[in-house]
Amino acid sequence: MKDASAIIVVMAFFISWLGCWLPIAAISLKLLNWQPTKPLQPEQKLPLMVSLYLLAPLVLWGVIWFTNGSFANYGFVSSFAFLSSLALGFGLGSVSIVILFTCQFCLGWCYFKELNIKQLASVSFPILLIALLVGGIEELVFRGFLLTELARDYPLWTAAIISSLIFAVLHLVWEQRETLPQIPGLWLLGMMLVLARISDRSSLGIAWGLHSALVWAIATIDTAQLVTYTGKVSEWWTGKNQKPIAGVAGIICVLGTSLILWLSPLL
Structure with missing residues (x-):
C-alpha cells in the first residue's frame, strides 16, 4: 500500500473504520433498547459517537503500518510545542x-x-473532555490523514476543498434536519482548520485546540441553555435551528478567525 494512490488509501481507511464500528454500534443499540421506528436520543448517540471516535486512531495506526508512515506525517506529534499550539488554538476559539x-x-x-x-x-468540564476527544480525532482524521493523503495526488488547496467537503457532509450521519443548513458553514470551518494547520507549520496543535474550543463553547451554551434569541432578526442571521454555524453571524466569525490565522502564523 506504500505506493497506492491517495484515493485507495483513503477508501481503505474509511471502509475499515466503518466495518470495525458497525458490530460495536449494533451491540450498543441493542443494549440501549433502541427501536428502529424511533429517532436516536442524545443519550443514545453519545456511546455510539465515543466508540466510533475511539476506533479511529487504531484503524489509522493500521493504515500507517501498511504505508510505512507515521502519526507525525499527519501533524500529530508529542512535544511541548504541540501542547503550546493546542492551548493557543483553544484560546483563539x-x-x-x-x-x-x-x-x-x-x-x-x-x-x-x-x-x-x-x-x-x-x-x-464533562463537555470539555468530549470536545477534546471530538476535536482531536476529527483533526487527526480530516486535517491530518485525509488532507495529507489527498495532497499527495492533488494540489494542496484542491485537497483542502475535498477534505473539508467530506468533513461537512459526514456530519449528516448524526442528524440530517438540523445539520443540512450547516453544511456551507461546516465546509468553511473545515477550510479554516486547514489554514490553522498551515499556520502551525503542518502541526495539528492549533487546529485541534481551535476545533475543541468551538465544540466546547457552543455545546456548553446549548446544554446550560444560557442564550435566548430575541427574534429581532431572522434566524438566518443568528443561525438556523439556533446553530451559529448555520447563520451569517457564525460565518463572519469563522471568516474573522481565518483572517487572524492568515495574517498571524503561529498567532
Whole structure:
C-alpha cells in the first residue's frame, strides 16, 4: 500500500473504520433498547459517537503500518510545542465565541439567562473532555490523514476543498434536519482548520485546540441553555435551528478567525 494512490488509501481507511464500528454500534443499540421506528436520543448517540471516535486512531495506526508512515506525517506529534499550539488554538476559539455572542447581545439579537450561569460549573468540564476527544480525532482524521493523503495526488488547496467537503457532509450521519443548513458553514470551518494547520507549520496543535474550543463553547451554551434569541432578526442571521454555524453571524466569525490565522502564523 506504500505506493497506492491517495484515493485507495483513503477508501481503505474509511471502509475499515466503518466495518470495525458497525458490530460495536449494533451491540450498543441493542443494549440501549433502541427501536428502529424511533429517532436516536442524545443519550443514545453519545456511546455510539465515543466508540466510533475511539476506533479511529487504531484503524489509522493500521493504515500507517501498511504505508510505512507515521502519526507525525499527519501533524500529530508529542512535544511541548504541540501542547503550546493546542492551548493557543483553544484560546483563539474561546475568544472568537465570546466575541460572537457579545456582538449579538449588543445588537439586541440575544440575551443571557443569568439564572442558568450557575449550571456552567457542572456541565463545562464533562463537555470539555468530549470536545477534546471530538476535536482531536476529527483533526487527526480530516486535517491530518485525509488532507495529507489527498495532497499527495492533488494540489494542496484542491485537497483542502475535498477534505473539508467530506468533513461537512459526514456530519449528516448524526442528524440530517438540523445539520443540512450547516453544511456551507461546516465546509468553511473545515477550510479554516486547514489554514490553522498551515499556520502551525503542518502541526495539528492549533487546529485541534481551535476545533475543541468551538465544540466546547457552543455545546456548553446549548446544554446550560444560557442564550435566548430575541427574534429581532431572522434566524438566518443568528443561525438556523439556533446553530451559529448555520447563520451569517457564525460565518463572519469563522471568516474573522481565518483572517487572524492568515495574517498571524503561529498567532
